[in-house]
Amino acid sequence: MAKIVKVRCNGSGKHVNEVDVEKALKTHVVLRGKPASEHPPIPQRLVLDCQDCREGKVILTREQIEANL
Numbered sequence: 257m258a259k260i261v262k263v264r265c266n267g268s269g270k271h272v273n274e275v276d277v278e279k280a281l282k283t284h285v286v287l288r289g290k291p292a293s294e295h296p297p298i299p300q301r302l303v304l305d306c307q308d309c310r311e312g313k314v315i316l317t318r319e320q321i322e323a324n325l
């Protein structure tokens with residue numbers, strides 16, 4: 257079952273984004289020249305675009321990622 261973490265974007269709207277951590281990792285962590293593994297390396301942080309605005313970014317720290325895998 258996917259774990260969803262709620263993170264506010266850093267735009268003026270402070271939109272709450274529901275992020276599927278596992279899916280976000282697989283989508284955003286690119287392994288050069290290697291097939292995607294089941295457990296990709298966890299980056300220090302993951303920066304996603306806000307789902308509700310163009311200015312905001314949604315930032316997940318490594319701690320948040322690890323806690324939700």
Ligand SMILES: [Zn+2]
Nearest residue numbers: 265306309312
């Ligand atoms: Zn936003």
